[in-house]
Amino acid sequence: MTAEQILSHFRPGPVTRDLKQFVRKNAFSKQYLFIRKKGDTTGYCSFCEKDVPLKDRSSLKHNAKTTCPRCRREVTLKHVWRGIKNIVDEAYVYHFARSVKNKQMITCQTFYVSRFLDSNPGAIKYSPSCYYVFSRQGAKMMYVDPYYRQYVLTQSIYTKHPSGGLYYGWQGKLAVNMASLARALPHTPYQYSAWEDYTDMNEQILRYFALFAKHPQVEY
Numbered sequence: 031m032t033a034e035q036i037l038s039h040f041r042p043g044p045v046t047r048d049l050k051q052f053v054r055k056n057a058f059s060k061q062y063l064f065i066r067k068k069g070d071t072t073g074y075c076s077f078c079e080k081d082v083p084l085k086d087r088s089s090l091k092h093n094a095k096t097t098c099p100r101c102r103r104e105v106t107l108k109h110v111w112r113g114i115k116n117i118v119d120e121a122y123v124y125h126f127a128r129s130v131k132n133k134q135m136i137t138c139q140t141f142y143v144s145r146f147l148d149s150n151p152g153a154i155k156y157s158p159s160c161y162y163v164f165s166r167q168g169a170k171m172m173y174v175d176p177y178y179r180q181y182v183l184t185q186s187i188y189t190k191h192p193s194g195g196l197y198y199g200w201q202g203k204l205a206v207n208m209a210s211l212a213r214a215l216p217h218t219p220y221q222y223s224a225w226e227d228y229t230d231m232n233e234q235i236l237r238y239f240a241l242f243a244k245h246p247q248v249e250y
């Protein structure tokens with residue numbers, strides 16, 4: 031398989047509503063409530079991605095922890111006028127889908143996801159990292175080389191650790207969308223792989239699928 035052939039199994043616009051929803055809810059370990067101006071009656075919650083009404087405004091100190099009145103999540107308060115530079119949240123996300131070309135195949139794509147909360151809190155950047163394709167015939171993997179911006183096909187299936195190489199010291203969260211896997215599996219050979227027993231493996235389940243592709247009897 032060539033890089034183009036692998037890409038043909040993925041939708042051209044990979045950042046779907048479903049992926050955005052998953053990222054909003056699961057990818058970031060911290061959430062914030064931004065108050066734009068002193069005395070504002072609303073604040074912007076990074077989890078809700080909306081302005082929410084503030085009740086008791088007297089206790090809302092910069093950097094204090096509170097609960098968002100809408101989503102009830104713990105949020106850190108930020109007074110925007112005090113400066114909120116350098117708030118960058120990062121995550122590495124695994125997302126599964128059915129191949130757009132062959133309904134018997136499942137795909138997985140990984141992304142570096144980041145949001146820069148000091149400029150536009152709602153803006154989340156998605157950088158594709160790895161591509162996996164699983165068919166009855168076997169499994170293929172390629173990744174985007176971050177230096178040369180080229181696709182590289184790998185010899186075997188493995189999971190990339192986001193803190194390796196270019197991203198040395200990376201401290202983001204790893205988030206695996208297992209619900210997207212459950213949706214992609216029906217009517218593919220992998221449906222009968224006993225995958226339900228391996229969901230604890232999280233992203234490592236890709237290696238199990240690679241093994242299953244080679245030896246469909248592995249479940250026994």
Ligand SMILES: [Zn+2]
Nearest residue numbers: 075078098101
């Ligand atoms: Zn909220």
